[in-house]
Amino acid sequence: MQASKKGNIFIISAASGTGKTTLVSRLVKHHDDIRVSVSHTTRPPRSGEEHGKHYYFVDNEKFEALIGESAFLEHAKVFDNYYGTSIEGVNILREQGYDVILEIDIQGAEQVRRVLPDACSIFILPPSFQELAERLKGRGTDTPEIISKRLSKARNEIEQAFLFDYVVVNNDVVTAEADLLYIIKSHRLKLPSQQVFIENLLEKS
Ligand code: 5GP
Numbered sequence: 755m756q757a758s759k760k761g762n763i764f765i766i767s768a769a770s771g772t773g774k775t776t777l778v779s780r781l782v783k784h785h786d787d788i789r790v791s792v793s794h795t796t797r798p799p800r801s802g803e804e805h806g807k808h809y810y811f812v813d814n815e816k817f818e819a820l821i822g823e824s825a826f827l828e829h830a831k832v833f834d835n836y837y838g839t840s841i842e843g844v845n846i847l848r849e850q851g852y853d854v855i856l857e858i859d860i861q862g863a864e865q866v867r868r869v870l871p872d873a874c875s876i877f878i879l880p881p882s883f884q885e886l887a888e889r890l891k892g893r894g895t896d897t898p899e900i901i902s903k904r905l906s907k908a909r910n911e912i913e914q915a916f917l918f919d920y921v922v923v924n925n926d927v928v929t930a931e932a933d934l935l936y937i938i939k940s941h942r943l944k945l946p947s948q949q950v951f952i953e954n955l956l957e958k959s
Contacts, residue, residue, distance in 0.1 A: 761848040768878035769908035771890035797835035828865035877918035881925040
């Protein structure tokens, strides 16, 4: 029987305010073979965010129960809230053949890299610190305290870029989206992703 091809995993991390969420939403909007994994979080929803679409919003008790059930591929505490990627959610998408984007922080990226070494990791950089500060303020979603917390964390986060497979500078969103797509396309052609195709081809020969 022919094996079917499982989708690839792409980890996308960035310092906050780098435009990662916008970039990823554009990418999935334009490419229906790519999906974003919907994470669980204990942070309260922001205005316009929907349960099951942007996140699964759960309380601490539920999140900790899920940790106890080993339901997460990775999980981390970010700005005092839990965030985690459901193993089941990711597997369902991969089994359906979708490439799956994990839009997660660097702690989560490290955990996924350890358990899934074939995952492709991409770090998004801002063009400059000045630009990053302006974007964080302009977003209007966070208090000044959170913004200064995010900025002081940004430098440390950016130092982690050295651990990723690819680095994309988000200077303009159209170019950065195209860069992401080049990476995704080239990763799809790497041997581990093509293994099933080769095996099926040989089986039919
Ligand atoms: P926000 O609260 O702004 O949506 O996300 C805060 C940070 O948590 C971002 O860096 C985001 O990428 C990260 N994040 C979102 N979901 C997950 C997840 O499932 N796991 C981990 N480790 N980080 C996540």
